[in-house]
Amino acid sequence: MPDNERDLPTVFPDSGVLMTITNEEFELLRSLIYKRFGINLTEQKRSLLVGRLQKVLRQSGHANFKSYYEALQNDPTEQALSKLVDRISTNHTYFNREKSHFEFFVENALPTLTASLEKQNIRDLRIWCAGCSSGEEAYMLLMLMREYFGNRYSQWDGGILATDISSRVLDIAKRGVYPEDRVKALPEPLLRKYFRKLPDGQYEVIEELRREATFRRFNLMNDVFPFKKPFHIIFCRNVMIYFDDPTRKTLVAKFHKHTVPGGYFFLGHSETLGRGQDLYKYLAPAVYHKK
Ligand SMILES: C[S@@+](CC[C@H](N)C(=O)[O-])C[C@H]1O[C@@H](n2cnc3c(N)ncnc32)[C@H](O)[C@@H]1O
Structure with missing residues (x-):
C-alpha cells in the first residue's frame, strides 16, 4: 500500500x-x-x-x-x-568497514588456524558472520580467503554462514548488488576481480563468490543455536550494541560454546567484552581468542 x-x-x-x-x-x-x-x-x-x-x-x-x-x-x-x-535497528554497513579486522584476519587468524588444521590434515574452515546485514562483511571475508589461499583454495572446504534477523537485508545480500558508495573503501584490485559493473552504475558480486555464501535468517535471541559443528571464526560486529549487559553476556557465552578452542571472535570497534569475563582472551582491539 x-x-x-x-x-x-x-x-x-x-x-x-x-x-x-x-x-x-x-x-x-x-x-x-x-x-x-x-x-x-x-x-x-x-x-x-x-x-x-x-x-x-x-x-x-x-x-x-x-x-x-x-x-x-x-x-x-x-x-x-x-x-x-x-x-x-540499523543495518548500516559497507565493504572493508573497520578494516584493521580484515588485516588481522589475513595476517594472523588465517595463518594460525590453517597451520594448525593442516597439521591435523583437516581442510575445513568454518566461519560465521552473525548480524551480517546486507552481506558486505561476508563477501569481504570470502574475497580475502580466496586471495589468501590462492591456488590452494579449492582444496579447502571454505564458505561462510551469514545470518541476520532481517529478511529485507538478507534479500539484498543474496542478490549481491551494491551502489558505488558501499564499495568505495574496497581496494581496487578486489573490486576489479570480484565485481561486475552494471549498466546502472551499481556493482554486482560475481556468481562464483555469491555461491559460497549461505545467507540465512536467524535470531540471535533464539535459545538454541542449531549448528552441528563449532566455528573457527565468528564475526559479530556492531550487533550487540543494541543489547543490554545480561543479554550480551548470555549471547557471548553461546558464541563461546560454538567456537572451537583456539578460534577467533570479532566484535565491532566500539564494542568490548569488558573486564571480568574469562571465556575469551583479548588479542587486539575488539578481537578475541578462545582459550
Ligand atoms: C549495524 S548492522 C552490522 C552489520 C555488520 N556486521 C557490520 O559491522 O558492518 C547490525 C545488524 O544486526 C542485526 N540484528 C539486530 N538484532 C539482531 C538479532 N536479535 N538477531 C540477529 N540479527 C540481529 C540487524 O538486523 C542488523 O542487520
Missing part, C-alpha cells in the same frame, strides 16, 4: 499528525522487543520508536499501537516482527 495519507482517509483522517503511544502500549512493545530481539529501549527512545513505526502502522492499517502489538503477537511467519526490527 503506498505511504500516502490520501489513500487512508478512513483510518487516519489526521495522519499528518504524529501518532501517540500510551504508557501501556509503550511498555507492551518495549517488553516484546526486549524479549524477542534483546534490544533494550529506554524511556528516552519513546519518541524515536513512535517516529520510526508511524509508517509501518499506516501501511498495515493499524489505528493505534495496541492493535499493532496484537498483530505482532499473532505473527506465525514473523514477517511483521522482521519489519519491526528493521525499523528499530
Whole structure:
C-alpha cells in the first residue's frame, strides 16, 4: 500500500499528525522487543520508536499501537516482527568497514588456524558472520580467503554462514548488488576481480563468490543455536550494541560454546567484552581468542 495519507482517509483522517503511544502500549512493545530481539529501549527512545513505526502502522492499517502489538503477537511467519526490527535497528554497513579486522584476519587468524588444521590434515574452515546485514562483511571475508589461499583454495572446504534477523537485508545480500558508495573503501584490485559493473552504475558480486555464501535468517535471541559443528571464526560486529549487559553476556557465552578452542571472535570497534569475563582472551582491539 503506498505511504500516502490520501489513500487512508478512513483510518487516519489526521495522519499528518504524529501518532501517540500510551504508557501501556509503550511498555507492551518495549517488553516484546526486549524479549524477542534483546534490544533494550529506554524511556528516552519513546519518541524515536513512535517516529520510526508511524509508517509501518499506516501501511498495515493499524489505528493505534495496541492493535499493532496484537498483530505482532499473532505473527506465525514473523514477517511483521522482521519489519519491526528493521525499523528499530540499523543495518548500516559497507565493504572493508573497520578494516584493521580484515588485516588481522589475513595476517594472523588465517595463518594460525590453517597451520594448525593442516597439521591435523583437516581442510575445513568454518566461519560465521552473525548480524551480517546486507552481506558486505561476508563477501569481504570470502574475497580475502580466496586471495589468501590462492591456488590452494579449492582444496579447502571454505564458505561462510551469514545470518541476520532481517529478511529485507538478507534479500539484498543474496542478490549481491551494491551502489558505488558501499564499495568505495574496497581496494581496487578486489573490486576489479570480484565485481561486475552494471549498466546502472551499481556493482554486482560475481556468481562464483555469491555461491559460497549461505545467507540465512536467524535470531540471535533464539535459545538454541542449531549448528552441528563449532566455528573457527565468528564475526559479530556492531550487533550487540543494541543489547543490554545480561543479554550480551548470555549471547557471548553461546558464541563461546560454538567456537572451537583456539578460534577467533570479532566484535565491532566500539564494542568490548569488558573486564571480568574469562571465556575469551583479548588479542587486539575488539578481537578475541578462545582459550
Ligand atoms: C549495524 S548492522 C552490522 C552489520 C555488520 N556486521 C557490520 O559491522 O558492518 C547490525 C545488524 O544486526 C542485526 N540484528 C539486530 N538484532 C539482531 C538479532 N536479535 N538477531 C540477529 N540479527 C540481529 C540487524 O538486523 C542488523 O542487520
